[in-house]
Amino acid sequence: MKTLVIAEKPDMGRNIAAVIEPKAKNARTYIEGEHYIITWAIGHLIGLAEPDVYDDKYKKWNINDLPIIPEQFKLKPNPKTKDQLKVIADLSKRSDRLINACDAGREGQHIFSLIQQHLKMRQPVKRLWISDLTPETIRKGFDELKDGSEYENLSKAARARSEADWLIGMNGSRAFTTKHNVLLSVGRVQTPVLALIYDRQKEIDAFNSAKFYDVEAMFKQGDSDYKGLWQGERIQDEEKAKAIAAKVQGKEGIIQSYDVKDTKEYPFKLYDLTLLQREANAKYSFSAKKTLDLAQALYEKHKVISYPRTTSNYVTEQNIPQMYKSLDQLRGTDYVKFAEQADKKYVHKKNKSVCNPSKVEDHHAILPTNKMARNLAPDEAKIYDLIVRRFLSHFFPPAEYKVHTIMTEVEKEEFKTTIKQLLSEGWKVIYADQKKDAKKTRAKKDKEDEDEAQSEEEVTSPFHLNANEGVLCIRSEAKEKETQPPKPYTEGTLLKAMESAGKQIEDEELRDAMKDSGLGTPATRAAIIERLKQVGYMVMKGKRIVVTQKGKMAVEVIRGAGVDLLTSPEMTGQWERRLNEIAKGSASDEVFMANVKKFATMIISKVKVQSRVAKESFEDKPSEDAKPPRSRKKPAAKPGENVEAETASKAKRTSTKKAAGTAKSGSVQKLPSIQVPSERQRVTTIAGIAPCPRAGCQGTLIMGRRGYGCSHYKTGCKFVIWKDQFGISLEPEDIASLAGGRKTSRDFALDDNGQQRQGYLVLLDPETGAIGIDS
Numbered sequence: 001m002k003t004l005v006i007a008e009k010p011d012m013g014r015n016i017a018a019v020i021e022p023k024a025k026n027a028r029t030y031i032e033g034e035h036y037i038i039t040w041a042i043g044h045l046i047g048l049a050e051p052d053v054y055d056d057k058y059k060k061w062n063i064n065d066l067p068i069i070p071e072q073f074k075l076k077p078n079p080k081t082k083d084q085l086k087v088i089a090d091l092s093k094r095s096d097r098l099i100n101a102c103d104a105g106r107e108g109q110h111i112f113s114l115i116q117q118h119l120k121m122r123q124p125v126k127r128l129w130i131s132d133l134t135p136e137t138i139r140k141g142f143d144e145l146k147d148g149s150e151y152e153n154l155s156k157a158a159r160a161r162s163e164a165d166w167l168i169g170m171n172g173s174r175a176f177t178t179k180h181n182v183l184l185s186v187g188r189v190q191t192p193v194l195a196l197i198y199d200r201q202k203e204i205d206a207f208n209s210a211k212f213y214d215v216e217a218m219f220k221q222g223d224s225d226y227k228g229l230w231q232g233e234r235i236q237d238e239e240k241a242k243a244i245a246a247k248v249q250g251k252e253g254i255i256q257s258y259d260v261k262d263t264k265e266y267p268f269k270l271y272d273l274t275l276l277q278r279e280a281n282a283k284y285s286f287s288a289k290k291t292l293d294l295a296q297a298l299y300e301k302h303k304v305i306s307y308p309r310t311t312s313n314y315v316t317e318q319n320i321p322q323m324y325k326s327l328d329q330l331r332g333t334d335y336v337k338f339a340e341q342a343d344k345k346y347v348h349k350k351n352k353s354v355c356n357p358s359k360v361e362d363h364h365a366i367l368p369t370n371k372m373a374r375n376l377a378p379d380e381a382k383i384y385d386l387i388v389r390r391f392l393s394h395f396f397p398p399a400e401y402k403v404h405t406i407m408t409e410v411e412k413e414e415f416k417t418t419i420k421q422l423l424s425e426g427w428k429v430i431y432a433d434q435k436k437d438a439k440k441t442r443a444k445k446d447k448e449d450e451d452e453a454q455s456e457e458e459v460t461s462p463f464h465l466n467a468n469e470g471v472l473c474i475r476s477e478a479k480e481k482e483t484q485p486p487k488p489y490t491e492g493t494l495l496k497a498m499e500s501a502g503k504q505i506e507d508e509e510l511r512d513a514m515k516d517s518g519l520g521t522p523a524t525r526a527a528i529i530e531r532l533k534q535v536g537y538m539v540m541k542g543k544r545i546v547v548t549q550k551g552k553m554a555v556e557v558i559r560g561a562g563v564d565l566l567t568s569p570e571m572t573g574q575w576e577r578r579l580n581e582i583a584k585g586s587a588s589d590e591v592f593m594a595n596v597k598k599f600a601t602m603i604i605s606k607v608k609v610q611s612r613v614a615k616e617s618f619e620d621k622p623s624e625d626a627k628p629p630r631s632r633k634k635p636a637a638k639p640g641e642n643v644e645a646e647t648a649s650k651a652k653r654t655s656t657k658k659a660a661g662t663a664k665s666g667s668v669q670k671l672p673s674i675q676v677p678s679e680r681q682r683v684t685t686i687a688g689i690a691p692c693p694r695a696g697c698q699g700t701l702i703m704g705r706r707g708y709g710c711s712h713y714k715t716g717c718k719f720v721i722w723k724d725q726f727g728i729s730l731e732p733e734d735i736a737s738l739a740g741g742r743k744t745s746r747d748f749a750l751d752d753n754g755q756q757r758q759g760y761l762v763l764l765d766p767e768t769g770a771i772g773i774d775s
Contacts, residue, residue: 110158213241228415253410281492342395501573727751
């Protein structure tokens with residue numbers, strides 16, 4: 001008999017097969033060679049069963065049936081991928097050994113464990129644990145296969161995470177939805193993240209701006225000019241500020257103190273996924289999900305970077321030789337200029353800013369591999385460029401500065417100056433060609449941060465003062481400023497907050513220490529943010545995240561019920577830490593689950609006695625911030641439009657939907673009923689994109705906030721096509737093509753179960769609006 005290798009996705013399976021069975025036969029759903037059969041899971045083939053599998057009464061949402069706490073969780077295959085599950089079942093009968101080659105992480109372990117459990121596969125298991133998909137790494141991984149039992153604790157942590165999310169999401173969502181008659185999604189991680197956004201918005205709304213004044217003066221000594229900022233308590237009286245400026249104008253002063261010291265700036269840390277997502281958001285406005293998808297393509301499809309879903313910014317001693325190979329490979333690319341200047345002596349096992357094995361757990365930092373990058377899409381190239389430049393920077397010396405700190409006194413008024421004089425660019429030479437863009441960004445930031453005193457100046461030309469000589473104040477002025485409210489979250493700053501469970505921690509070492517107790521994991525944070533958008537709790541206004549009225553009220557009714565812990569980032573962060581401890585074998589999954597069950601029960605008891613909130617309270621009021629970004633083509637409907645059509649479609653897709661409040665487990669349940677939208681909720685924003693394709697329906701398709709539904713939804717038409725599917729966002733002209741010709745007029749780069757492919761979309765079901773990919 002042969003050994004069955006189960007990878008997580010087709011690309012990964014094909015990469016493995018090319019190394020271990022290069023002459024194997026490709027049977028489309030698996031690859032078979034002389035010794036190995038390689039197949040794949042296409043993501044999650046198995047999920048936790050819905051409540052109605054345990055009891056028919058759960059088909060209706062009734063608060064009196066809560067809490068739902070299964071004694072043993074049941075599994076249910078994903079109907080979309082049942083054929084591939086059958087393939088694995090059939091192949092396993094021809095195999096006497098299994099190799100788990102799913103992603104080397106908690107979720108990859110979970111995917112394999114569920115398949116193994118559901119199919120009752122009893123063969124001995126080995127684990128392939130690798131960080132990139134180059135032939136060398138795959139070959140080495142197979143030479144060093146670990147026993148599957150070594151990862152039992154990781155499987156326990158993954159199962160506990162999945163079941164905890166099901167318990168909180170399923171019970172919390174049903175309880176608050178039935179109590180308030182509004183579809184409310186609640187989750188173990190998503191709700192604390194929503195609370196972060198809500199609390200920031202409350203701080204902004206409550207902020208009262210105050211005027212103040214800075215006094216700036218320009219001083220001259222010989223050929224040296226420098227600017228100083230007045231030192232003293234904040235001035236709120238304009239006349240006082242003007243008086244100080246007039247007092248020192250044209251007067252001679254003395255240098256009270258002059259300190260010069262040499263400093264060095266070292267390269268920024270190598271990327272983990274969260275840091276990469278944050279910087280891609282800041283530089284390119286990429287969403288967290290988009291960055292993850294691009295990085296995953298660079299890893300799986302192009303094999304030019306290491307495993308991206310990592311929490312580490314460091315490498316181990318074993319990675320250093322591979323880093324040298326990657327550097328050598330870059331000498332034959334567009335990065336040749338930097339690669340030739342790079343020096344391997346800066347990357348070694350004693351350099352703790354690069355090599356720190358104690359801070360590497362499952363995977364090392366994201367690194368370029370020694371495979372040549374070819375045919376990258378433009379956005380893929382941007383992410384690859386970020387990773388390569390960060391990697392190269394560590395093969396360069398530090399940037400060197402001479403920092404001049406000057407205290408100047410004029411007419412008994414003190415002014416402070418800090419000047420950073422660049423002596424040697426060092427690693428910053430790698431970013432020299434991006435300085436123009438950086439200056440634009442910095443100028444914009446300075447404009448936004450007018451309340452911050454810009455007393456530090458960076459210069460490249462030599463600077464020198466004689467501390468024993470006088471200076472002349474050649475110019476001075478009083479500048480009006482305003483205190484600024486906290487900034488709204490962007491996806492990048494929200495990721496930073498999620499990483500440290502909402503605590504405002506700037507110190508990078510402390511941030512590292514908080515990683516185990518963050519909200520979610522690097523692999524799940526993007527999905528959590530997308531989930532908050534999908535359920536209507538937040539919208540994007542440019543790069544800013546804006547909480548909707550529904551999102552605000554969701555937090556308020558949860559806190560109002562007395563279950564503040566459900567919105568607590570710190571508590572949820574501690575849960576995540578406990579899951580990490582379970583994975584390491586230092587905590588009990590049974591104790592963790594017992595506490596989660598108690599918490600779910602407590603939620604229900606609190607919600608049952610809560611007063612119902614009027615459903616109008618969840619509707620957005622007319623305001624710029626509450627509306628989704630406008631389309632250039634046709635205006636979007638306000639939140640609340642086509643609520644019944646959206647809910648009906650959700651109910652129809654119950655079997656494949658994920659748990660309310662979770663990114664990866666459980667499923668959204670059918671509502672027994674849903675309120676009919678009020679006149680204020682219904683907004684017909686466009687005359688009609690196309691006639692409704694549903695047989696006998698005389699309605700037209702109109703655009704809602706999250707989908708395109710029929711104008712006759714109130715009288716029973718359930719047709720709806722969701723805007724965001726297969727990794728793209730559908731425009732009105734695409735809907736017109738689907739409705740009229742059953743096929744889009746243009747093709748797309750589509751996400752087909754984790755695989756990128758070019759294709760058209762077709763209307764599969766004119767009754768419901770289900771669409772698929774044209775094969």
